[in-house]
Amino acid sequence: MVEIHNTAIVEEGAILEEGVKIGPFCIVGKDVKIGKNTVLQSHVVVEGITEIGENNTIYSFVSIGKASQDLKYKGEPTKTIIGNNNSIREFVTIHRGTDDKWETRVGSNNLLMAYVHVAHDVVVGDNCILANGVTLAGHVTVDSNAIIGGLTPVHQFCRIGSYVMIGGGSAVNQDICPFVMAEGNKAEVRGLNSVxxxxxxxxxxxxxxxxxxxxxxxxxxxxxxxxxxxxxxxxxxxxxxxxxxxxxxxxxxxxxx
The missing domain is CATH 1.20.1180.10 (Udp N-acetylglucosamine O-acyltransferase, C-terminal domain)
Structure with a gap:
């Protein structure tokens, strides 16, 4: 069974698999595919060529798959791809790709806290935590098992290694090596993430x-x-x-x- 609230809009062509729940005032575009048991709580907008996997919980006022803010983007048919078992909290924005990678990708088992921004052509691995207000500029890569503290902007084209922990309120403008802790404005390596x-x-x-x-x-x-x-x-x-x-x-x- 698929549950769609009577105030939601699901355009013809959208694919909703078994157990999907679409809450009040959500909008789901015609090129969207949503996997089993994923829940859109309320006021969620999903559009563009977007694939969302299974068992995700997407909270109120999230926007997924809208056009990039890159001024060079001219409406190319790019994608947004999201894996399984993610928790995507209130007011998160995830934009579709551009003609660089042609897609924005978020893996599985991630927690994106409120007001996180995932820009065009970003790749986020699995098992990551992005705390409130993290801003990933275009083309950023976050390898699996990374933790980024709140209110941290990451400069475009930067890469964050696996098992990194970045302190809140940092400013990242170069790559952060795997396995370390980093903090500061601008960010500096503070030690190995031993714990x-x-x-x-x-x-x-x-x-x-x-x-x-x-x-x-x-x-x-x-x-x-x-x-x-x-x-x-x-x-x-x-x-x-x-x-x-x-x-x-x-x-x-x-x-x-």
Whole structure:
């Protein structure tokens, strides 16, 4: 069964799977697909070519799939794709992609708190928490298991690594390496996210290696290229270190130190 409140508008062509609930005064466009058991509570607008997965709860006054605020966007048929089991709180805005990535993507098991903005061509992984008022500018990438504190803007094209914790009220204008804590305006790396990593099940050996890598990168004062070469040599086969090194080498905006 699909439940649609009598004040909601669901345009012909929209696909609503079993168990979907559309609350009062919601608007669902003709090119929208919503997966099983997803709930739109009230006053939610979903339009454009948008796919929303299963078991999401979307709270009041959320806007998903509207046109980008990028002045270069000319109405190309771009997408918004959202995974499963997300909690998307009041007044969140998620805009469709542009002709860069052609889609904006939010993964699964994320919490987007009130007033979060996800701009065009942003990619958010899985198991992330974006606190109240986080602003992701266009083309930002947030890898899985990251936490971003409230009222934090992230500059366009920046990348936030996995298992990062960013303090509230920070300003991010360069990439934040995986596994670290960052804070400040502008943001600076403050330490390894040791407590968060342990809570996520990292072993003592993994934590020990990451601590050594952190000191090598951020405390010894080595040139970045030399530090990365040492990591390649000393931690060959460690998947976490390999991810960290690859992240830095592929950074386009430079990393936060």
């Amino acid at each position: 968060g990593l342990r809570r996520r099940g990292f072993s003592d050996e993994e934590l020990s290696n990451l601590k050594k890598a952190y000191r090598l990168l951020f405390r010894k004062g080595l040139p970045l290229k030399e530090a990365l070469n040492e990591l390649d040599t000393d931690f060959s086969g460690d998947k976490n270190i390999e991810y960290l090194v690859d992240f830095i080498r592929n950074s386009t905006r430079g990393i936060t130190r």
